[in-house]
Amino acid sequence: MITPTSLxxxxxxxxxxxxxxxxxxxxxxxxxxxGDITSLATIPExxxxxxxxxxxxxxxxxxLPLALATLQKLSPDIDVRAHVRDAARARLVQLxxxxxxxxxxxxxxxxxxxxxxxxxxxxxxxRIDEEIxxxxxxxxxxxxxxEWWAKIQxxxxxxxxNIGPFATTYS
Numbered sequence: 001m002i003t004p005t006s007l008x009x010x011x012x013x014x015x016x017x018x019x020x021x022x023x024x025x026x027x028x029x030x031x032x033x034x035g036d037i038t039s040l041a042t043i044p045e046x047x048x049x050x051x052x053x054x055x056x057x058x059x060x061x062x063x064l065p066l067a068l069a070t071l072q073k074l075s076p077d078i079d080v081r082a083h084v085r086d087a088a089r090a091r092l093v094q095l096x097x098x099x100x101x102x103x104x105x106x107x108x109x110x111x112x113x114x115x116x117x118x119x120x121x122x123x124x125x126x127r128i129d130e131e132i133x134x135x136x137x138x139x140x141x142x143x144x145x146x147e148w149w150a151k152i153q154x155x156x157x158x159x160x161x162n163i164g165p166f167a168t169t170y171s
Contacts, residue, residue: 019069026066027073092128096142099125103144107151118152125149126163 030036071078099121102109109117129137129149139146152158 019065022066023069023073026070089132092124093133093136095124096128096133096136096145099148100142100144103148107144107148109148114155118148122152122158123163125152130165 068080071080099109106112108114109121125137125145128134136142137146137149
């Protein structure tokens with residue numbers, strides 16, 4: 001399964017013809033007529049491999065559509081899953097840490113009572129809890145946020161708002 005380019009960076013467009021041409025040139029240069037001699041000599045043809053690539057810090061991955069096209073050209077049945085939310089997830093977890101600090105004095109984000117600040121945070125925390133980092137809105141990781149979230153969800157206005165799930169599936 002190749003992750004569609006549109007899911008990785010929806011504003012980017014690279015012509016499929018340009019990608020194909022670049023992949024052909026790169027493979028011709030790297031493999032030549034004989035192919036990868038070392039791999040051919042040492043790795044049985046039916047060998048399956050698995051890799052997980054993780055960035056050590058946040059950044060921008062350049063050329064992902066080319067990398068995916070190259071892998072697919074080498075092995076048409078390859079299964080590639082790109083997860084590009086890790087850096088954003090880390091920033092949102094940091095946000096929960098800041099909320100944890102803000103909730104310390106009174107259990108509410110601003111002041112000593114439920115306010116517009118709490119209301120404004122609801123969609124963000126719901127999305128984090130539901131989809132992005134559900135393990136983080138917990139007694140173990142962010143106990144004040146978890147307690148605040150439980151108080152918010154228990155409010156009659158929350159039930160009346162009937163906020164549906166944010167999760168969207170792509171095919």
